[in-house]
Amino acid sequence: MLKLKIKFVLFNIFLVLWFIIYDKNVIAMKKQNFYIDKKSTNTIVDLFNLLTKKKQLEEKIHYLRNKTKNKLNFDNSREIIKLEHDNIELKQKISEIQKIISNDLKKVTFNLKPLIKIID
Numbered sequence: 001m002l003k004l005k006i007k008f009v010l011f012n013i014f015l016v017l018w019f020i021i022y023d024k025n026v027i028a029m030k031k032q033n034f035y036i037d038k039k040s041t042n043t044i045v046d047l048f049n050l051l052t053k054k055k056q057l058e059e060k061i062h063y064l065r066n067k068t069k070n071k072l073n074f075d076n077s078r079e080i081i082k083l084e085h086d087n088i089e090l091k092q093k094i095s096e097i098q099k100i101i102s103n104d105l106k107k108v109t110f111n112l113k114p115l116i117k118i119i120d
Helices: 002-067 074-106 113-119
Strands: none
Touching: 002 074
16 A cells, blocks of 8 residues: 555655646747747838838839939949949848748648548
């Protein structure tokens, strides 16, 4: 009877320790998933901000070109060239962020072969 009680107590201790360790692992996994979600949200927000800046630059360039269509002087041309250069840099940053997002999305793949076998 004493051996049975000792085994039962040891089993309970083992079970409690296992639940404590398992709970810490689950909490760590939840924190890691939250970090990944926050990181992806930040990249999407950065992408949105860059796209709005790009749109504003394109509108400025279009306005300057149409405004000074007949009388383009050196200062206006320099300003247009500077805006074009900034626009190109923004396009490069946007493409880098889009590559990062596409790489994150490539990790999810679907195998359609079992579905085809079921349909046949």
